[in-house]
Amino acid sequence: MLRKIHSLPGLVAAVLITVVGITGAILSADPAAERMGTSIPARRNVAELADRVLAHYPGAEQIQRTPSGALIVYYQTGSGAGVDQVDPSSGNRIRSYVPSAFMRWVKQLHRSLLLDTTGRIATAATAIAMLVLCVSGLLLLIKRIGGWHALARPLHGSKSQRWHAEIGRIAVTGLLMSSITGTYMSAATFSLVSDGMQNEPDFPSTTSGGPPAPVGRLSALVATDLADLRELVFPEPGDAAAVYTLRTAQGDGYVDQSSGALLGFRAHGGTRDLYELIYRLHTGEGLWWFGLILGICALTSPWMAVTGVIVWWQRQRAKPRFSGNSPARSAEVLILVGSENNSTWGFARVLHDALRQAGRRVYTAPMNQAPFQESPARLLFILTATYGDGGAPSSADQFLTLLSRRPPDPATQFAVLGFGDSQFSKFCQFAKDVDAAFRAHGCQPALELVTINRQSSQEFARWGVAVGDMLGVELKLEHAPVHPQPFPLYLQERIDYGREESEPTVVLRFVAAPSSGSAGLLDRLFKRHRLPHFEAGDLAGIIPPGSAMPRFYSLASDSRNGVLEICVRKQPGGVCSTYLHGLEVGERIEVFIQPNPQFRPASGASPVILIGAGTGIGPLAGFIRNNTGKYPMYLYWGGRDPESDFLYEPELKNYLADSRLTQLHTAFSRIDNGVRVQTRLTEDAENMRELIGSGGQILVCGSSAMAHSVRMALDEILAPMSLSVQTLRTTGRYREDVF
Numbered sequence: 001m002l003r004k005i006h007s008l009p010g011l012v013a014a015v016l017i018t019v020v021g022i023t024g025a026i027l028s029a030d031p032a033a034e035r036m037g038t039s040i041p042a043r044r045n046v047a048e049l050a051d052r053v054l055a056h057y058p059g060a061e062q063i064q065r066t067p068s069g070a071l072i073v074y075y076q077t078g079s080g081a082g083v084d085q086v087d088p089s090s091g092n093r094i095r096s097y098v099p100s101a102f103m104r105w106v107k108q109l110h111r112s113l114l115l116d117t118t119g120r121i122a123t124a125a126t127a128i129a130m131l132v133l134c135v136s137g138l139l140l141l142i143k144r145i146g147g148w149h150a151l152a153r154p155l156h157g158s159k160s161q162r163w164h165a166e167i168g169r170i171a172v173t174g175l176l177m178s179s180i181t182g183t184y185m186s187a188a189t190f191s192l193v194s195d196g197m198q199n200e201p202d203f204p205s206t207t208s209g210g211p212p213a214p215v216g217r218l219s220a221l222v223a224t225d226l227a228d229l230r231e232l233v234f235p236e237p238g239d240a241a242a243v244y245t246l247r248t249a250q251g252d253g254y255v256d257q258s259s260g261a262l263l264g265f266r267a268h269g270g271t272r273d274l275y276e277l278i279y280r281l282h283t284g285e286g287l288w289w290f291g292l293i294l295g296i297c298a299l300t301s302p303w304m305a306v307t308g309v310i311v312w313w314q315r316q317r318a319k320p321r322f323s324g325n326s327p328a329r330s331a332e333v334l335i336l337v338g339s340e341n342n343s344t345w346g347f348a349r350v351l352h353d354a355l356r357q358a359g360r361r362v363y364t365a366p367m368n369q370a371p372f373q374e375s376p377a378r379l380l381f382i383l384t385a386t387y388g389d390g391g392a393p394s395s396a397d398q399f400l401t402l403l404s405r406r407p408p409d410p411a412t413q414f415a416v417l418g419f420g421d422s423q424f425s426k427f428c429q430f431a432k433d434v435d436a437a438f439r440a441h442g443c444q445p446a447l448e449l450v451t452i453n454r455q456s457s458q459e460f461a462r463w464g465v466a467v468g469d470m471l472g473v474e475l476k477l478e479h480a481p482v483h484p485q486p487f488p489l490y491l492q493e494r495i496d497y498g499r500e501e502s503e504p505t506v507v508l509r510f511v512a513a514p515s516s517g518s519a520g521l522l523d524r525l526f527k528r529h530r531l532p533h534f535e536a537g538d539l540a541g542i543i544p545p546g547s548a549m550p551r552f553y554s555l556a557s558d559s560r561n562g563v564l565e566i567c568v569r570k571q572p573g574g575v576c577s578t579y580l581h582g583l584e585v586g587e588r589i590e591v592f593i594q595p596n597p598q599f600r601p602a603s604g605a606s607p608v609i610l611i612g613a614g615t616g617i618g619p620l621a622g623f624i625r626n627n628t629g630k631y632p633m634y635l636y637w638g639g640r641d642p643e644s645d646f647l648y649e650p651e652l653k654n655y656l657a658d659s660r661l662t663q664l665h666t667a668f669s670r671i672d673n674g675v676r677v678q679t680r681l682t683e684d685a686e687n688m689r690e691l692i693g694s695g696g697q698i699l700v701c702g703s704s705a706m707a708h709s710v711r712m713a714l715d716e717i718l719a720p721m722s723l724s725v726q727t728l729r730t731t732g733r734y735r736e737d738v739f
């Protein structure tokens with residue numbers, strides 16, 4: 001619901017929000033520019049100013065003081081009327097006052113889209129839409145990220161999602177302020193609220209009628225501080241009954257031109273003061289710095305509109321299109337899906353189709369729409385992602401309440417499949433909560449809870465086998481997510497380690513075109529650089545022949561290195577690793593890139609501690625290779641035997657020599673007194689604490705068993721500092737890429 005409230009006004013008003021935002025940002029520069037060209041004298045009264053202005057402009061008709069403090073004089077001369085900006089101290093002319101035609105046009109566009117009343121209604125609607133977008137966007141972000149306290153945390157999601165939320169959380173306060181004040185001003189324009197301007201003073205019925213006194217001696221003007229002046233209108237020369245009209249910050253009145261007495265003064269009411277405050281907050285007039293801040297925030301509106309539309313479009317494209325649902329009333333099996341970004345629906349589709357092929361009547365629905373009342377189904381599959389800080393995705397946020405209202409039924413069997421990312425501290429937490437809720441509700445687990453890390457097709461296929469066994473049918477769950485376009489690569493070089501071992505490792509370097517052969521020189525020169533963009537730590541997706549499922553390998557190079565490099569250990573019976581180990585130099589393969597932006601060293605000079613074992617060294621070696629700024633980097637790496645599989649040995653020695661690597665700590669397990677990498681960490685605990693104390697970040701890459709041991713060791717190392725892996729994780733200083 002909240003998402004709909006956010007998307008609808010955004011989509012409808014995207015163009016208007018862009019126009020109003022850009023014009024607002026341009027207008028915000030005006031008060032600042034005006035303020036810069038204005039000097040504000042210390043204590044001066046209106047009588048003194050008027051006296052000096054009259055000395056320069058005998059035909060002065062009116063003095064106006066703009067909210068920025070600029071003084072404008074309207075006057076008549078023998079040759080006609082004129083308007084000048086004058087110096088507040090001397091009354092001297094500064095320049096002729098001609099508001100820029102461009103700024104007037106921008107103002108009209110901002111206020112009414114150059115369309116009078118229709119335009120004003122449209123801009124009022126835009127201000128309201130913007131207000132709704134700011135509030136709903138903030139609530140969505142809080143929900144996604146896991147609460148108010150987490151608002152400053154690093155963001156996850158697709159590139160457009162992250163950019164939308166990142167800029168949004170910076171600009172939201174300014175945009176909120178602009179939209180609230182804009183809405184109020186539009187309401188005042190259409191008299192829906194009062195602006196307090198109707199409270200005009202009554203024109204004096206009698207005046208002293210005496211001869212005009214010099215303006216510099218009129219007591220009411222002497223008593224008025226220049227800083228309070230808004231406007232002074234001079235009386236018609238020769239008219240003894242005429243008076244000065246004086247408008248100030250406090251109220252409006254008239255001044256007798258002979259006695260200098262203040263006549264019929266009427267103070268502004270609270271409504272007028274409120275309107276003026278809101279006007280100043282919106283326009284920045286009189287508060288130029290505030291206006292500039294709002295202007296900068298308003299500049300983000302085109303960005304927010306474009307990224308917002310992209311996020312919406314991506315979500316629409318990924319939306320499930322379900323055909324072949326059996327009616328809920330007659331379904332034997334329910335598949336309930338909890339998803340935020342829709343990828344879980346792809347897995348649900350595969351399960352749905354496989355169960356139908358196995359002859360079951362299946363009904364699939366979002367968890368929030370579980371048809372508990374109508375459906376007699378007694379077998380429930382729940383496929384759900386986790387969001388925020390271990391919370392529910394949007395299509396499942398009502399589910400636990402729905403379940404609690406369902407009468408307990410021991411005849412119901414359920415199986416929960418959790419989708420998550422082990423980078424998050426509360427991995428698949430919502431799936432765990434759902435599993436626990438079903439058990440507490442008296443339902444029977446048909447299968448134990450299974451969690452799937454990063455949408456792994458292999459883990460899903462394994463779960464499918466367990467489901468098939470449970471149902472007594474053969475169930476093949478092959479989920480091939482939609483991947484980016486693959487591109488061809490040629491193997492340029494391979495470096496083999498531990499050939500004689502049962503699980504040898506190979507470093508493979510691919511280029512975008514053959515570096516030798518029949519290709520022409522130009523072809524060779526340019527095609528070599530036609531690698532798509534990727535960074536070390538991103539994932540290379542490779543689909544081995546005879547399989548539909550890609551396997552992912554962490555990249556050990558950047559595209560700017562001119563090669564795509566991966567480090568592969570041959571797994572016993574592993575389809576893809578066997579295929580890659582069999583590649584000959586010059587052979588062609590197809591690869592696609594899956595960005596993995598959370599696994600990168602933070603920018604800046606704080607130390608980076610890289611920890612890995614086995615082929616986990618791949619991305620870590622890539623980070624070191626690209627550390628051309630020579631920031632402190634420490635590598636702790638565990639291998640088996642230094643004789644046969646010291647991966648990247650010559651490169652690491654070079655990096656140490658040219659300071660791209662600060663320290664190298666190796667641990668080998670298959671030698672006398674062999675140790676694992678976590679032991680090296682513990683031995684070097686003092687150094688580790690020092691590095692973490694100076695703001696260090698830890699990146700871990702390798703098997704999940706190794707990552708687990710490393711976490712345990714680090715928790716012990718960090719305990720004297722009252723820190724833990726968990727606390728580092730929540731602040732983005734501990735990241736894992738685990739397989």
Ligand SMILES: Cc1cc2nc3c(=O)[nH]c(=O)nc-3n(C[C@H](O)[C@H](O)[C@H](O)COP(=O)(O)O)c2cc1C
Pocket residue numbers: 144145155156157158338339340341342343344345385386387388389390391393419420421422424425426427428429454455
């Ligand atoms: C903002 C955000 C927050 C997330 N929070 C968690 C989390 O707390 N725990 C977890 O295991 N996974 C978390 N994930 C990972 C998702 O649950 C995972 O990518 C899932 O496969 C997405 O499924 P969906 O595309 O159907 O929404 C988060 C992802 C994002 C983008």
